[in-house]
Amino acid sequence: MSTTTTLAPVLSMTGVSKRFGAVQALKDIDFDVAAGEVVALVGDNGAGKSTLVKTIAGVYSPDGGRIVFDGSPVTITSPSQAQALGIATVFQDLALCDNLDVVGNLFLGNEVLRKRALDEVTMEQESWRLLRELSAKIPSVRIPVASLSGGQRQTVAIARSLLGAPKVVMLDEPTAALGVAQTAEVLNLVERLREKGLGVILISHNMSDVMAVADRVAVLRLGLNNGVFRVADTNSQEIIAAITGATTNAVTARAARRAPQEEQS
Amino acid sequence: MTTSQTPPSTDPTGAGPVPSDLQDERLIASQGIGGWASATWDRVRSGDLGSLPVVVGLVLIWGVFYALNPLFLSSRNLVNLTVQMVPIGVIAIGVVLVLLLGQIDLSVGSMSGLAGAVVAVLFVNQGLNIWVAIAAALVVGVATGLVYGMLFNRFGVPSFVITLAGLLVLLGLQIRTLGTDGTINLPFESGLVQFASQQFLPAALAYVLAVAVPAVYLLTRLNTDRRRSAAGLSAQPLATVALRAGLLTVLLLAATYVLNRDRGVSYMVVLFVVLVVVMDLVIRRTRWGRSVLAIGGNVEAARRAGINVKRVYLTVFTLCSTFAALGGVLAAGRLASANQSSGGADTNLNAIAAAVIGGTSLFGGRGSAYSALLGILVIFSISNGLALLSVSSDVRFVVTGAVLLLAVVIDSLSRRSRVAHGRA
Numbered sequence: 001m002s003t004t005t006t007l008a009p010v011l012s013m014t015g016v017s018k019r020f021g022a023v024q025a026l027k028d029i030d031f032d033v034a035a036g037e038v039v040a041l042v043g044d045n046g047a048g049k050s051t052l053v054k055t056i057a058g059v060y061s062p063d064g065g066r067i068v069f070d071g072s073p074v075t076i077t078s079p080s081q082a083q084a085l086g087i088a089t090v091f092q093d094l095a096l097c098d099n100l101d102v103v104g105n106l107f108l109g110n111e112v113l114r115k116r117a118l119d120e121v122t123m124e125q126e127s128w129r130l131l132r133e134l135s136a137k138i139p140s141v142r143i144p145v146a147s148l149s150g151g152q153r154q155t156v157a158i159a160r161s162l163l164g165a166p167k168v169v170m171l172d173e174p175t176a177a178l179g180v181a182q183t184a185e186v187l188n189l190v191e192r193l194r195e196k197g198l199g200v201i202l203i204s205h206n207m208s209d210v211m212a213v214a215d216r217v218a219v220l221r222l223g224l225n226n227g228v229f230r231v232a233d234t235n236s237q238e239i240i241a242a243i244t245g246a247t248t249n250a251v252t253a254r255a256a257r258r259a260p261q262e263e264q265s
Numbered sequence: 266m267t268t269s270q271t272p273p274s275t276d277p278t279g280a281g282p283v284p285s286d287l288q289d290e291r292l293i294a295s296q297g298i299g300g301w302a303s304a305t306w307d308r309v310r311s312g313d314l315g316s317l318p319v320v321v322g323l324v325l326i327w328g329v330f331y332a333l334n335p336l337f338l339s340s341r342n343l344v345n346l347t348v349q350m351v352p353i354g355v356i357a358i359g360v361v362l363v364l365l366l367g368q369i370d371l372s373v374g375s376m377s378g379l380a381g382a383v384v385a386v387l388f389v390n391q392g393l394n395i396w397v398a399i400a401a402a403l404v405v406g407v408a409t410g411l412v413y414g415m416l417f418n419r420f421g422v423p424s425f426v427i428t429l430a431g432l433l434v435l436l437g438l439q440i441r442t443l444g445t446d447g448t449i450n451l452p453f454e455s456g457l458v459q460f461a462s463q464q465f466l467p468a469a470l471a472y473v474l475a476v477a478v479p480a481v482y483l484l485t486r487l488n489t490d491r492r493r494s495a496a497g498l499s500a501q502p503l504a505t506v507a508l509r510a511g512l513l514t515v516l517l518l519a520a521t522y523v524l525n526r527d528r529g530v531s532y533m534v535v536l537f538v539v540l541v542v543v544m545d546l547v548i549r550r551t552r553w554g555r556s557v558l559a560i561g562g563n564v565e566a567a568r569r570a571g572i573n574v575k576r577v578y579l580t581v582f583t584l585c586s587t588f589a590a591l592g593g594v595l596a597a598g599r600l601a602s603a604n605q606s607s608g609g610a611d612t613n614l615n616a617i618a619a620a621v622i623g624g625t626s627l628f629g630g631r632g633s634a635y636s637a638l639l640g641i642l643v644i645f646s647i648s649n650g651l652a653l654l655s656v657s658s659d660v661r662f663v664v665t666g667a668v669l670l671l672a673v674v675i676d677s678l679s680r681r682s683r684v685a686h687g688r689a
Contacts, residue, residue: 080571095569097562099630100555108559109570117550121489125496128285141286146683 008071010035010199011056011087011168016065018051025051027223029065033168033199038190040202040210043220044243049203052220053170056201057089058082070167088161089170094153098146102138103127105145106160130159134192137185151182158189168199175209187213207236221245284499316624318675319639322668326643330650337650340527346642346649347524348462351537352377352596353612354641357619358544359588361637362581364620365548365561367629368424370413370585373616375435377593378608380406382442384457384594385449385603395456399594406590409435410583417582418575424582432613440605448604451597461598465529472525474535475517483510533595537638540588544634557581561630592616611662618665619644622672628680643668 012032018025026048033039043049054060056067058076067074069085076082082089096105103123112119112126127141136155138148145156154174161169171190175183183206190213193200204210210217211231219226219242227242240246309317330337356373363370380402387398409431416427443449451458466474483506490500524530548554556577559567568574596612597603621627622643623636644665651661 079569083571091569093565095563095566097559097566097630099562100559104555104559105566108555108567109572111552111555113552117546118552118555121492121496121498124286124493124498128498132285 009033009068010070012068013056014066014068016052016055016062016067018055018060018062025223026055026062028225029220029223030225031218033201035167035199036194036197037216038194038200038202038214040204040214040217041220042204042207042210042217042239042243043226046222047220047243048223049220050172051223053089053172053201053203056082056087056168056170058087083164083166086165086167087170088164088166088168090154090157090161090172090174092172092176094157096145096153096157099144101144102141102148102156105156106130106141106163108160110163127159130162131155133196134159134162134189136189149182150178151185154178154182154186155189158186158193162193166198168201169193170201170203172203173205174202175204175206183209207240210239211236219243284494285497287499316633316635316639318672319623319636319643322622323639323643323646326646326650330646330653334650334653337653340523340525342649342653344524344527344529344531346645347534348531348599349649350641350645351461351531351533352592352599353615353619353644354537354592354637355540355595356589356592356612356616357623357637357641358540358634359585359592360616360620361623361625361632361634362544362548362557362588363424363585364625364627365557365629365632366578366581367561368417368578368581369428369617369627370431370582370589371425371428371613371617372409372431372435373585373589373592374608374610374613375432375439376406376409376586376589376608377596377612378603378606379435379439379442380590380593381597381603381607382439382449384597385451386442386444388455388457389449389451399457402594403587403590406587407583409590410586411579413586414579414582417578436609439608443603443605448602450602453601457594457598458601461533461595462531462601464532466532466535468525468529471521471530472518475521476514478517479510479514482513483507486510533599541634541638548634553577553580558630563630589616611665614669615641615644615665618669618672621676622668624676626676626680627673628676640672 009032014030016029016031017027029048029052031039031041031052041049041052051060055062056076058079058081061075061077067076069087074085076085076087079089097108100108103120106127107123112122114122124141131138131141134155136152136159138152138155145153148156158169158171158174174186174190178186187209190200190202194213194215202210202214214231217229217231217234217239219229219239221243222245226245229239229242327338336342356377360370360373383402383405384395384398387393387401388395391398393401413424413427413431416422417424486501486506486509487503490503490506493500521530548557556567556572556574559570559572560574560577564574593608596607600607619640620632620636621640623632623638623640625632625636625640647664647668648661651664
């Protein structure tokens with residue numbers, strides 16, 4: 001597994017800031033993800049996760065800071081530009097058309113044409129290739145997406161994001177509202193993305209999911225970096241403390257001050 | 266997913282590799298004609314009714330009217346029926362398109378009336394060439410649709426309100442265009458009137474078409490199946506394809522035979538059927554059609570997929586108004602006149618009702634161009650049958666209204682059932 005920090009990051013942000021009116025949503029954020037690495041982005045509500053994700057996805061443009069993608073500095077001004085660069089985003093609401101079948105959803109907006117008509121045969125073949133590659137268990141690609149389970153829908157949404165051959169995939173709470181088995185399915189999928197050499201950014205509130213698949217965990221708190229942890233060297237307690245700010249409040253600060261004093265006395 | 270990672274790669278009979286779309290062990294195998302029939306039955310039971318209710322309804326309606334007055338199924342009356350239904354049927358094609366988007370156009374009736382008035386005034390009063398007059402009417406339709414689309418895209422006003430306002434504006438324009446005359450008669454020998462009421466396919470040509478169309482269908486399907494097999498996907502069994510083509514041939518030959526005993530198949534009917542088939546192909550087989558269905562299913566998903574949603578709205582509203590204008594032109598041709606009540610009364614509701622009765626959902630994203638054909642057949646069978654029984658128009662309105670209500674109820678119920686069976 002490529003968890004070594006020697007790898008050059010495929011996406012790296014330094015000193016990124018974003019403010020909405022009087023609210024400083026992001027302040028001097030540093031964040032990076034390497035190819036073949038899963039970085040979990042965690043933080044409480046209002047910590048700035050969504051703002052950071054939308055900045056990467058091109059929905060918001062940052063007020064300041066530097067974004068380097070694949071070795072060259074970029075400014076991402078629109079979602080389509082982010083996609084063209086190779087940043088795919090799977091938003092929480094998935095955005096699938098329930099009335100279309102799996103093939104229709106996978107290729108929506110990128111249909112394969114043959115003599116100006118939709119080439120259903122090639123698209124279906126390609127769908128199976130893609131789904132097999134992800135070892136996804138979809139019984140048929142010719143059934144409406146409405147009849148799929150939550151995990152299968154998530155699979156379709158992730159498979160669709162891979163069609164444009166991206167370098168970075170962002171998953172916004174992919175396991176929210178999923179059952180135990182379906183969560184495991186999606187986590188397998190995340191690992192398969194890593195094996196394919198993609199940089200994966202995983203936004204999640206679920207600490208066990210984060211500990212299960214992530215290589216590193218970046219914590220945001222109140223719009224600021226609040227630590228980056230290597231999963232191998234940390235535990236949930238430490239991360240939760242960073243998320244909630246338990247290590248930075250008056251009580252812990254005092255406890256920390258007193259500890260060395262007590263040792264001296 | 267974690268229990269078994271290896272799909273069965275060979276099928277039990279050992280006859281070769283299983284097509285890649287049939288490898289999942291959860292799929293219920295359905296082979297041959299029996300399998301196709303049982304799969305169809307399962308789909309119907311779960312609420313994916315397609316055009317089944319309307320076909321059943323049509324058979325019932327024809328049975329009842331035949332029992333009440335055998336003249337109903339006479340060749341003469343059926344030829345009348347096919348010719349009567351075309352103008353509003355053409356309008357209904359456009360209505361199907363806006364319904365697929367989950368929108369509505371309430372002004373198709375007035376639009377058709379205005380188009381008829383434009384043709385009559387330009388051709389009769391101004392003495393222009395008939396084709397120029399028709400083109401002008403169609404341009405008015407295009408312009409109206411563009412205005413609707415722009416208003417919808419720019420201000421986000423519900424299409425319901427925009428087209429309700431349009432209904433009144435177009436009605437005013439229609440009355441203004443006709444001026445003090447009120448009624449303008451088109452000369453009987455003009456090309457439009459001849460086309461709409463007098464010209465029929467030669468009997469032999471009609472038979473040739475009745476065989477050629479299923480043959481083309483068969484060849485296309487076989488070609489698709491060949492490509493699917495080559496791509497390692499499952500192909501439909503030959504027997505099923507042949508059965509469908511055979512049924513289509515029998516149906517077309519029977520219809521041709523019955524119609525040919527009287528005047529035959531009108532050119533206008535051929536035009537209508539061609540428009541329906543072309544629109545069906547456009548909806549199912551083009552990128553634009555796929556966008557229309559996607560927007561009807563989930564606008565936000567379509568937008569995020571990079572579809573130019575506004576352009577699709579604009580084109581659909583434009584096409585709908587243009588089809589309405591074409592319907593108005595054909596109506597003027599069939600009746601050889603345009604007057605202040607053209608496109609009034611029940612034109613609007615018949616066109617919308619036809620699309621809904623034919624099986625296009627009011628909720629968007631579900632339906633087909635064929636629903637215009639099937640729905641208009643139902644509506645005109647009822648009105649034609651009741652007219653044969655000398656029933657007054659009050660009863661006709663009530664019956665048509667009841668049928669529309671029934672169709673909408675079936676739409677809602679089947680939608681609920683689809684949700685319950687996971688096919689929504």
